[in-house]
Amino acid sequence: MSLxxxxxxxxxxxxxxxxxxxxxxxxxxQNTLGGMMLSKDAIAEVVEITGSGDFxxxxxxxxFDAVVKLHGDGAPTDAIAVNKELAKRGQAKxxxxxxxxxxxxxxxxxxxxxxxxxxIVAEAAVYRRLVEAGTHxxxxxxxxxxxxxxxxxxxxxxxxxxxxxGGAWSEPTPLDAVSGQLPEFPVEALPxxxxxxxxxxxxxxxxxxxxxxxxxxAALSTAASGRIHVDTGTWTEPACVYTVTALPPASRKSAVFxxxxxxxxxxxxxxVEQAEPEIRDALLQRRVAQxxxxxxxxxxxxxxxxxxxxxxxxxxxxxxAELEVPAVPKLIASxxxxxxxxxxxxxxxxxxxxxxxxxxxxxxLAGRYSGMPNLDTFLNAHAGExxxxxxxxxxxxxxxAPALTIGIALQPEALNEIFSTPGGRGRGxxxxxxxxxxxxxxxxxxxxxxxxxxxxxxxxxxHQLKAMLFSLRxxxxxxxxxxxxxxxxxxxxxxxxxxxxxxxxxxRMGQMRDWGGKLVGAVVRIAALLHVAxxxxxxxxxxxxLETLTAAEKLGEYYTEHALAVFGLxxxxxxxxxxxxxxxxxxxHPRRQVTHRDLYNGVRCxxxxxxxxxxxxxxxxxxxxxxxxxxxxxxxxxxxxxxxxLVHPKLRQKEESxx
Numbered sequence: 216m217s218l219x220x221x222x223x224x225x226x227x228x229x230x231x232x233x234x235x236x237x238x239x240x241x242x243x244x245q246n247t248l249g250g251m252m253l254s255k256d257a258i259a260e261v262v263e264i265t266g267s268g269d270f271x272x273x274x275x276x277x278x279f280d281a282v283v284k285l286h287g288d289g290a291p292t293d294a295i296a297v298n299k300e301l302a303k304r305g306q307a308k309x310x311x312x313x314x315x316x317x318x319x320x321x322x323x324x325x326x327x328x329x330x331x332x333x334x335i336v337a338e339a340a341v342y343r344r345l346v347e348a349g350t351h352x353x354x355x356x357x358x359x360x361x362x363x364x365x366x367x368x369x370x371x372x373x374x375x376x377x378x379x380x381g382g383a384w385s386e387p388t389p390l391d392a393v394s395g396q397l398p399e400f401p402v403e404a405l406p407x408x409x410x411x412x413x414x415x416x417x418x419x420x421x422x423x424x425x426x427x428x429x430x431x432x433a434a435l436s437t438a439a440s441g442r443i444h445v446d447t448g449t450w451t452e453p454a455c456v457y458t459v460t461a462l463p464p465a466s467r468k469s470a471v472f473x474x475x476x477x478x479x480x481x482x483x484x485x486x487v488e489q490a491e492p493e494i495r496d497a498l499l500q501r502r503v504a505q506x507x508x509x510x511x512x513x514x515x516x517x518x519x520x521x522x523x524x525x526x527x528x529x530x531x532x533x534x535x536a537e538l539e540v541p542a543v544p545k546l547i548a549s550x551x552x553x554x555x556x557x558x559x560x561x562x563x564x565x566x567x568x569x570x571x572x573x574x575x576x577x578x579x580l581a582g583r584y585s586g587m588p589n590l591d592t593f594l595n596a597h598a599g600e601x602x603x604x605x606x607x608x609x610x611x612x613x614x615x616a617p618a619l620t621i622g623i624a625l626q627p628e629a630l631n632e633i634f635s636t637p638g639g640r641g642r643g644x645x646x647x648x649x650x651x652x653x654x655x656x657x658x659x660x661x662x663x664x665x666x667x668x669x670x671x672x673x674x675x676x677x678h679q680l681k682a683m684l685f686s687l688r689x690x691x692x693x694x695x696x697x698x699x700x701x702x703x704x705x706x707x708x709x710x711x712x713x714x715x716x717x718x719x720x721x722x723r724m725g726q727m728r729d730w731g732g733k734l735v736g737a738v739v740r741i742a743a744l745l746h747v748a749x750x751x752x753x754x755x756x757x758x759x760x761l762e763t764l765t766a767a768e769k770l771g772e773y774y775t776e777h778a779l780a781v782f783g784l785x786x787x788x789x790x791x792x793x794x795x796x797x798x799x800x801x802x803x804h805p806r807r808q809v810t811h812r813d814l815y816n817g818v819r820c821x822x823x824x825x826x827x828x829x830x831x832x833x834x835x836x837x838x839x840x841x842x843x844x845x846x847x848x849x850x851x852x853x854x855x856x857x858x859x860x861l862v863h864p865k866l867r868q869k870e871e872s873x874x
Contacts, residue, residue, distance in 0.1 A: 238342035239271030242322075243335035248275060249319040250329025251282045252294055257329035258286050262843065262861070264333040269340035274310040277301065278319070283844070294320050387840035387863050397652060398776050400428035404766040406748040409435065412676035415668040416474045420467045421660035423653035426624060429458045430475040430570075432649075432770070433622020435744040437479055437546060437568035438684035441618035444599075444695045445743045445759070448703055451695070452736050453599040454743040457621040459574070460651040461630055461781075468624040472572040474668075476622075478680040479546055479568070486544035497540040504535035546684075550575045553589035556619075557602060560592070565602075565617040574625025577632040590642055593619075597647045616693075627652070630781060646729035649737060649774045650781040682751055694755060696743050701761040709768060710735045721831070724775070726790050727782045734771055742767035793823055793832035798841065801866045811858040833860065841866065 443454035515524035542562035596619030724731030
């Protein structure tokens with residue numbers, strides 16, 4: 216079987232002339248697609264032989280996918296129907312429009328020959344992959360690095376993958392493979408003095424910028440704690456955030472934590488020094504008042520409790536009780552129980568930051584010591600809702616507008632403590648956290664690339680962060696920010712047209728509506744923090760601009776992608792859970808194809824009570840490349856037919872090895 220290298224006149228091949236083109240046969244690709252559009256039987260044959268990734272011409276890949284999609288939906292697959300589907304996707308012009316599609320159907324001598332041409336397409340794809348593998352092997356050889364045996368093993372693996380990648384299947388995306396695929400924290404969205412320092416800390420410590428970026432956002436929230444609110448025109452948000460970054464042990468979390476939060480610890484020490492005289496005077500006044508109350512009580516006792524002596528004793532006791540000693544200023548707490556957190560918030564006028572390089576707090580939240588979860592403080596302090604703190608032997612304390620910041624770096628396994636919190640999903644614990652799941656770069660770090668932090672960048676960060684904290688702390692009243700008209704219009708578009716459709720049951724965030732429902736609020740909070748940090752020199756009276764909101768929206772997009780990954784990994788996504796059950800069942804029962812009915816009977820459980828509950832997880836596996844919808848049989852049988860799926864060869868290895 217020969218391979219004719221026949222490029223279309225309109226195609227551009229960057230390597231033509233100077234280098235030999237990869238093996239391909241455009242005519243065979245055209246005839247394959249033409250046969251599929253002419254005959255449903257041809258589709259059934261072709262999809263068993265080749266897939267869209269085997270087509271050399273990208274436009275042909277698009278047409279192949281559209282034909283298979285229409286056929287799977289039971290819709291017509293003729294040129295008119297395919298063109299309509301492509302137009303709906305905005306891809307009609309990309310493939311040449313209806314005219315080119317009709318050319319494809321006219322080119323093939325007979326639709327029955329589609330399988331023959333599909334084999335040519337699949338074979339050419341194998342040859343191309345062998346060329347790519349050969350180039351890779353040559354590069355390994357010329358590099359002459361590492362153990363020769365290991366390099367030879369890599370070469371063998373490259374050839375194996377090239378052989379097995381041919382045909383209808385490409386490498387599937389692992390269901391749980393999220394590291395490396397998620398977006399990197401956009402440090403450029405932060406104010407320059409914050410972003411430059413976060414990037415410099417990342418370079419110095421050889422850590423993903425996500426860690427420094429997320430902790431920097433928490434540092435801004437700490438500085439603004441309880442002093443900033445945002446009025447959107449519809450609702451109000453406090454400017455505090457909860458961030459959690461998950462990285463494995465030995466990821467240098469503590470080093471990054473120390474760099475980012477050092478100015479806050481210095482500021483806290485300065486506040487303590489400033490408060491010492493006032494605290495000392497209050498302690499002395501209380502000591503004197505208590506002594507006077509004791510003297511008055513003894514006098515009343517000696518006088519046999521005369522009315523006058525009793526009145527004097529009561530007055531002295533009341534004066535002593537009314538004298539309160541100010542609490543030692545505290546900006547940051549680390550490992551603390553929810554009960555103590557409430558007390559500490561009351562002492563600090565409702566403002567506190569929980570910052571730590573480990574995630575012990577979430578174990579405490581779940582009831583590690585008390586035996587039962589205590590979620591009220593965690594929930595109310597995020598929303599700015601009143602907290603009542605009961606103290607034994609004293610009147611309860613009320614925190615009218617609490618503002619808690621959380622910036623925690625923890626190990627990925629510790630995420631389980633968050634997601635295993637009893638009542639956590641129902642009461643909104645999961646929904647209030649901005650998650651980050653950076654890639655693990657341990658083993659790829661190099662001290663040669665550890666650039667020191669420029670002195671001017673570090674000094675600017677320290678100065679600006681402390682200036683932000685002290686200036687906001689000294690405001691007589693908390694300030695309320697608003698948006699410009701342009702920014703408010705964009706905010707409504709974000710809420711109604713961008714986020715809301717994704718919260719539908721079949722939307723991207725349909726399985727984490729609790730988190731997605733708070734996304735716009737999180738963007739508003741982030742925008743407020745960016746605005747204040749950006750306007751330290753020229754005041755904060757101006758409204759938040761569209762530019763600042765756009766930067767906050769970019770951060771919101773980052774956190775959305777990471778939340779989708781975290782909810783999937785933690786099993787909080789029922790679709791992901793069901794897809795995992797399907798994969799496990801297919802691995803245990805290897806076969807070339809499986810019906811929807813067989814899958815349902817195999818994995819049916821409490822979480823999948825109806826056959827239709829498998830539609831979403833099976834769709835996820837199709838998107839990831841583990842399954843493919845098989846064309847229906849040519850002869851229709853009685854009764855309601857069950858969909859049939861082709862199974863990826865990786866899930867058939869046991870079947871093939873035992874054959």
